[in-house]
Amino acid sequence: MSLVYEISLLLLLLMTAAGAILVKDLMSAILLLGCYSFFLSVVWAWLGAVDVAFVEAVVGAGLATVLFLLTLFGTQPKDGRLRRPPPPIAAVIALPLLGVLLLYAAKDLPAFGDPASPPSVRISPSYLEQSYKDTRTPNVVTSVLMDYRSLDTMVETVVIFTAGIACAFILRRKTS
Amino acid sequence: MVDALAAVFERPNFLTFVIIFLWGFYIMVTRYNLVKKLVGMYLVQTSVIFFLVSISAKKGATVPILLSTTDPVKAIDYVNPLPHVMTLTAIVVGVATLGVALALCSAIYRTYGSLDEEEILKKLE
Numbered sequence: 001m002s003l004v005y006e007i008s009l010l011l012l013l014l015m016t017a018a019g020a021i022l023v024k025d026l027m028s029a030i031l032l033l034g035c036y037s038f039f040l041s042v043v044w045a046w047l048g049a050v051d052v053a054f055v056e057a058v059v060g061a062g063l064a065t066v067l068f069l070l071t072l073f074g075t076q077p078k079d080g081r082l083r084r085p086p087p088p089i090a091a092v093i094a095l096p097l098l099g100v101l102l103l104y105a106a107k108d109l110p111a112f113g114d115p116a117s118p119p120s121v122r123i124s125p126s127y128l129e130q131s132y133k134d135t136r137t138p139n140v141v142t143s144v145l146m147d148y149r150s151l152d153t154m155v156e157t158v159v160i161f162t163a164g165i166a167c168a169f170i171l172r173r174k175t176s
Numbered sequence: 177m178v179d180a181l182a183a184v185f186e187r188p189n190f191l192t193f194v195i196i197f198l199w200g201f202y203i204m205v206t207r208y209n210l211v212k213k214l215v216g217m218y219l220v221q222t223s224v225i226f227f228l229v230s231i232s233a234k235k236g237a238t239v240p241i242l243l244s245t246t247d248p249v250k251a252i253d254y255v256n257p258l259p260h261v262m263t264l265t266a267i268v269v270g271v272a273t274l275g276v277a278l279a280l281c282s283a284i285y286r287t288y289g290s291l292d293e294e295e296i297l298k299k300l301e
Contacts, residue, residue: 048255075285087206107183113235125251138242140257163272167279
């Protein structure tokens with residue numbers, strides 16, 4: 001049952017990503033990309049990552065789509081090129097080779113959902129068991145983000161602030 | 177050979193990650209429209225985050241919010257919260273850099289009147 005659910009969600013994900021890539025009209029491509037983000041957040045909620053799913057639905061599907069649409073309203077909404085020259089030969093050879101290598105490495109990865117996989121047994125149990133004692137917050141993701149790693153989160157806001165300043169300076173119209 | 181194929185199909189999330197990552201990368205390399213390149217970049221970013229979140233899954237576990245604050249916590253009942261924290265940061269920073277890239281795109285369009293890479297290069301000469 002759950003495998004059927006997973007496979008159909010992954011197929012929807014692949015189909016919306018393919019649509020965003022193949023559609024000629026850029027406006028439709030951006031809206032399909034928004035759909036892709038929403039399906040991604042559904043997949044993440046199904047995997048148990050509810051905080052990541054919320055952030056993706058708000059920031060990925062909402063804010064990124066709005067930014068793309070604002071750019072397209074200011075520029076040309078169509079990919080004007082009708083015929084493309086053939087792609088560079090290095091990309092055609094190297095990328096499938098990289099894909100085969102990545103898939104060949106699949107059997108060394110821990111099985112999907114294995115509770116005894118290396119990332120789940122080394123350090124994360126101590127966070128899960130200690131965090132309520134240390135921070136008095138039942139949500140472990142919040143307690144790691146806002147308490148154990150609060151300096152990282154603060155510097156992340158510095159990054160976003162810098163990005164905002166950069167956008168403001170790039171888009172400033174010259175007053176002559 | 178059959179082992180390797182079976183290993184891939186036992187991990188459908190990894191297969192999806194590889195397809196979206198490589199396709200997005202190919203779009204970044206081959207397309208000439210700048211906005212289309214950014215669509216490819218967004219696909220690459222989100223596919224890597226998807227891979228990291230897939231690592232955190234555990235069979236039969238629930239979301240990392242403690243069910244009871246008085247009982248002792250068993251780590252096997254909750255999914256691994258650490259990849260979630262790291263990817264939260266990655267999503268927000270990724271969209272911030274995407275915003276800067278899109279601002280650069282509209283500045284380029286204002287100066288050169290086109291978003292096509294070859295036309296911009298022709299006007300630069």
